[in-house]
Amino acid sequence: MSKKSSFDHAWFWDGMGYGILCANIEKYSKEQARAIFEHESGSTATEIKQGYVRYGYGVNDDGERDNNWWLEEENGRNRCSVWRLK
Secondary structure (H helix, E strand, O other): OOOOOOOOEEEEEOOOOOEEEEEEOOOOOHHHHHHHHHHHHOOOOOOEEEEEEEEEEEEOOOOOEEEEEEEEOOOOOOEEEEEEEO
């Protein structure tokens, strides 16, 4: 039996300054994720695809080590599948 992730949904920022909403696939349908995006951003999602998040150490934009949720492009160990909306 697989362990469910505690990740719900959160905003991440790409290198161009655009917000990316990630919502846990186990908790939200694509339509529910789109509704969250529209409610929180006040705009319509132009892109929706599958992605991954992981919890652990990484380096933030200020170059500081941080223990947090991180957006990932590929699946791997200890990663949660998410809907990525832009």
